[in-house]
Amino acid sequence: MMKPMREVGIVGYGAYIPCYRISAAEISRVWKMGEDTLHLDEKAVPGMDEDTTTIAIEAARNALRKAQLDAEKLGAIWVGSESKPYSVKPTATIVAQAVGATPHTSAADWEFACKAGTEAMQAAFGYVGSGMADYAMAIGADTAQGRPGDQLEYTAGAGGAAFIIGPGEESMAYLEGSHSYVSDTPDFFRRPSQQYPTHGSRFTGEPAYFTHSFMAVRCLMDELGYGPEDYDKVVFHQPNSKFPVRLAKRLGFVREQFDDGLLVSFIGNAYAASSPLGLAAILDKADVGERILLASFGSGAGSDAFSFVTTDLITTGRNPLPTVSQYVNRRQEIDYARYTRHRGKLSMS
Amino acid sequence: MGRVYVIGSGQTPVGEHWDRSARDLAVASILDAMQGAGIPEADAIYVGNALGGELTGQEHVAALIADFAGLDGIEALRVEAAGASGGAAVRMGYLAVTSGLKDIVIVTGVEKMSDLAGPAVEEALVTAADEEYEAIHGLSLVALNALLMRRYMYEHGLERRDFAHFPVNAHRNASNNEHAMFRRPITVDQYENARLVADPIGLLDPAPAADGAATIILCSEKVAGTKPDSAVEIIASAVATDAIALHDRQNPLFLQGTYESARRAYAQAGIGPDDIGVYEPHDAFSIMAALSLEACGFASEGQGVRLAMDGEITLEGRIPICTMGGLKGRGYPVGASGVYQIVELVQQLRGDAGANQVDSRLGMAQSMGGSGATTVTHILKSLH
Numbered sequence: 205m206m207k208p209m210r211e212v213g214i215v216g217y218g219a220y221i222p223c224y225r226i227s228a229a230e231i232s233r234v235w236k237m238g239e240d241t242l243h244l245d246e247k248a249v250p251g252m253d254e255d256t257t258t259i260a261i262e263a264a265r266n267a268l269r270k271a272q273l274d275a276e277k278l279g280a281i282w283v284g285s286e287s288k289p290y291s292v293k294p295t296a297t298i299v300a301q302a303v304g305a306t307p308h309t310s311a312a313d314w315e316f317a318c319k320a321g322t323e324a325m326q327a328a329f330g331y332v333g334s335g336m337a338d339y340a341m342a343i344g345a346d347t348a349q350g351r352p353g354d355q356l357e358y359t360a361g362a363g364g365a366a367f368i369i370g371p372g373e374e375s376m377a378y379l380e381g382s383h384s385y386v387s388d389t390p391d392f393f394r395r396p397s398q399q400y401p402t403h404g405s406r407f408t409g410e411p412a413y414f415t416h417s418f419m420a421v422r423c424l425m426d427e428l429g430y431g432p433e434d435y436d437k438v439v440f441h442q443p444n445s446k447f448p449v450r451l452a453k454r455l456g457f458v459r460e461q462f463d464d465g466l467l468v469s470f471i472g473n474a475y476a477a478s479s480p481l482g483l484a485a486i487l488d489k490a491d492v493g494e495r496i497l498l499a500s501f502g503s504g505a506g507s508d509a510f511s512f513v514t515t516d517l518i519t520t521g522r523n524p525l526p527t528v529s530q531y532v533n534r535r536q537e538i539d540y541a542r543y544t545r546h547r548g549k550l551s552m553s
Numbered sequence: 554m555g556r557v558y559v560i561g562s563g564q565t566p567v568g569e570h571w572d573r574s575a576r577d578l579a580v581a582s583i584l585d586a587m588q589g590a591g592i593p594e595a596d597a598i599y600v601g602n603a604l605g606g607e608l609t610g611q612e613h614v615a616a617l618i619a620d621f622a623g624l625d626g627i628e629a630l631r632v633e634a635a636g637a638s639g640g641a642a643v644r645m646g647y648l649a650v651t652s653g654l655k656d657i658v659i660v661t662g663v664e665k666m667s668d669l670a671g672p673a674v675e676e677a678l679v680t681a682a683d684e685e686y687e688a689i690h691g692l693s694l695v696a697l698n699a700l701l702m703r704r705y706m707y708e709h710g711l712e713r714r715d716f717a718h719f720p721v722n723a724h725r726n727a728s729n730n731e732h733a734m735f736r737r738p739i740t741v742d743q744y745e746n747a748r749l750v751a752d753p754i755g756l757l758d759p760a761p762a763a764d765g766a767a768t769i770i771l772c773s774e775k776v777a778g779t780k781p782d783s784a785v786e787i788i789a790s791a792v793a794t795d796a797i798a799l800h801d802r803q804n805p806l807f808l809q810g811t812y813e814s815a816r817r818a819y820a821q822a823g824i825g826p827d828d829i830g831v832y833e834p835h836d837a838f839s840i841m842a843a844l845s846l847e848a849c850g851f852a853s854e855g856q857g858v859r860l861a862m863d864g865e866i867t868l869e870g871r872i873p874i875c876t877m878g879g880l881k882g883r884g885y886p887v888g889a890s891g892v893y894q895i896v897e898l899v900q901q902l903r904g905d906a907g908a909n910q911v912d913s914r915l916g917m918a919q920s921m922g923g924s925g926a927t928t929v930t931h932i933l934k935s936l937h
Binding site: 411 | 572
C-alpha cells in the first residue's frame with residue numbers, strides 16, 4: 205500500500221462536461237437500423253472549439269475556486285489524457301498559464317489510457333506528501349474518438365475533472381492509502397499514425413478491466429483491513445454501464461454504494477476523466493466522515509485504487525460552483541450529422 | 554479389416570483461454586489422454602485443426618504439436634475439413650488402425666479462436682463456404698444458416714421460438730459438464746428475446762467460438778485386450794460429401810451428405826437409427842441440429858424441430874442429443890469439436906456421464922463442415 209509520510213488529501217476539485225449530447229439511439233439509427241445493445245442513453249460531445257485543453261482549463265478553474273487557492277501556490281499541474289492535442293507539446297503548460305500557475309511550477313502530460321488522470325493523482329500525493337510542494341493539481345480530461353460504426357463509438361464521450369492535492373489538514377477528503385496494479389496487457393492501443401484505437405473486443409473484459417480493477421481494490425482493502433461494508437461510496441472506471449456494476453458486485457458492493465458515481469449512461473465513457481468525474485460527483489453529495497473508494501482502469505493495463513475519508517470541509521467547502529450533476533443536466537441534443545462535424549470525422553480535402 | 558477401440562481420452566475445458574496457445578491446449582489434452590490410458594508412446598498422431606493459419610498464423614500444426622508433446626519422430630499429420638476437422642482426424646486414426654498398419658494412434662482436435670476479435674473470426678469461419686460464389690458476396694456462415702432457417706420456418710409453418718428447445722437442451726446438459734463453456738441454463742423466453750444476429754438467428758442460437766483441445770487414444774483389438782475395462786469400440790466410421798454451396802444442393806433443406814454418411818455408418822454397423830441411444834450432432838446452429846435429426850432418420854422431413862418441441866431430444870427423451878452440452882453448450886472450438894464429441898460419447902458409454910448419464914450401449918457422433926458439405930459419422934459401442 206502506498207501512503208506518504210505526510211498526511212495528504214484533496215483540498216479542492218472541479219469538473220467540466222461539454223453540453224452537447226448524442227443519443228445511442230441516434231448512432232444506432234445511422235449504423236444499425238436502430239438496434240442498440242450497449243444500454244447507454246447518450247454521451248457528451250465536445251463543441252467545435254472545445255478540446256482536452258479547454259476542458260482541462262475549465263475543470264482546473266473550478267477546482268481552484270473550490271479550494272479557494274491562489275494558483276501560484278501550485279507546485280505541479282499534471283494532465284492525464286489520451287486525446288491530447290499535440291503529440292509533442294504539453295497540454296499542462298497551456299492549462300498552467302491559463303489558470304495563472306506559471307512560471308514557477310512543474311507541468312507535464314501523462315498517458316495511461318483511461319487511468320492517466322489517476323496516475324497524475326498518485327504522483328501528486330507523493331509530490332505533496334514528500335514536501336516538494338504544498339499543492340499539486342492532477343487532471344484527467346479527454347475528448348475520446350470512436351471509430352465510426354464501431355462498438356466504442358457509442359460510448360466514447362468527453363469531460364474533465366481536476367483534483368488539487370494538498371496537506372491533509374486542509375483537505376475535504378484525506379487519503380488513507382492507495383495501490384496501483386499493472387501488467388503488460390495490450391487490450392486497447394493506438395499507434396501514432398492511427399486516428400482511431402484498436403481494441404481487443406472480449407479481451408478488454410476479464411483479462412484487462414476486471415482483473416486489474418479487482419486486484420487493485422482487493423490489495424488495497426486487504427492492506428487497510430477493510431471489507432465492502434466499510435465504504436460509503438465507491439466509484440470505478442466506466443467504459444459502459446455493465447462493467448462497473450459487475451465489478452462492484454464481484455467485490456461485494458451494493459447499488460447504494462456505487463450509484464452516485466455512475467455517470468456513463470448520461471455522458472458516456474469520459475476516458476481519463478471517467479472515474480475522476482465519478483469521484484467528483486460523489487464528493488458533491490458526500491457527508492462528513494464518509495469513506496470513499498476510487499478505482500480507475502487504464503488499458504495497457506492497470507488500475508489505481510484510492511481510499512479517502514471526507515472531513516468537515518466537504519460540506520463547509522461546498523461553495524456554489526457547478527456540480528457534476530449540473531453539468532450532466534446542462535445538455536443540448538445534436539444529431540449524427542452535426543456530431544460528425546463537431547468531431548472532425550468528415551474529410552474535407 | 555481390424556476392429557478399432559478407444560482406450561483413453563483427455564480434454565481441456567472449453568472457453569476463452571487468454572493465456573494458453575493452441576499448442577498448450579493440445580499438449581495438455583494429449584498428456585491427459587496418454588496418462589489416463591496408461592500409454593507411454595504411440596505409432597501416429599492425427600490432428601484435427603480447421604483454422605490455425607487464419608486465426609493464429611500457424612499452419613503445420615501436427616508436427617508442432619507432436620514436437621511439444623514429446624512425441625519424437627512420430628508420424629504426425631493435420632487433417633482439415635472445416636467444422637468436420639475433428640471428426641475427420643478421428644476417421645484418419647480409424648483407417649490407420651483398422652488397416653492393421655498402426656496399433657496405437659493419438660487423435661487430437663484443437664482450435665484457438667480467441668487471438669482475434671469478432672469480425673476477423675467470422676471471416677475465417679466463412680472459408681468453410683464457397684469462396685467464389687458465397688463468401689465473396691458477403692455471406693457468413695451465420696447468414697447461410699439464417700437463410701436455411703428462414704426457408705424451413707416458411708415451409709413447415711414454424712416460429713423462431715420453436716427452435717429454442719435445441720439451445721435450451723444444450724445449456725441444460727452443459728450445466729452439468731465441468732468442461733463446458735456455458736454452465737447456466739437458458740429459457741425459451743430468453744432465446745426468443747435475445748437480439749438478432751442474422752434474422753431469424755438470434756444471439757442464443759449459434760454455438761460459441763471458443764478455445765479447446767480434446768484427444769482420444771485409438772488402438773487395435775490386440776492392445777484393447779490389455780485394457781478390457783476402458784475400451785469402447787468404434788463400430789462404424791463414414792464420410793460423405795455434398796455440394797459445398799447451398800445453391801448447388803438438390804434440396805438445401807435436406808442434408809444429403811449427412812444422410813449418406815449416416816447411411817454408410819448404419820450399414821457398416823448393421824444397425825438403424827432406432828438402435829442409437831445417444832446422438833451428438835453438429836449443432837452449430839439449431840437449424841443444423843434439426844436438419845441433422847431428419848437426415849439421420851431420427852425424425853421425418855420437416856419434423857426435426859417438432860421432435861425437439863415434444864421434448865424427445867432431452868436426456869429423458871427418445872433420442873437424447875448434446876448430452877454434455879453439444880456445440881452450443883459445451884462450446885465450439887471448430888476443429889476440436891469432432892473429437893470432443895467422441896470423448897463425450899466415451900463418457901456416456903463407460904457410465905461416466907454423471908448427472909447426464911443416458912442408459913445406452915450405442916452412441917453416434919456427427920461432425921460437419923460448412924453448411925453440410927462434409928459429414929463424418931462415427932458409431933461407438935460399449936463393451937458391457
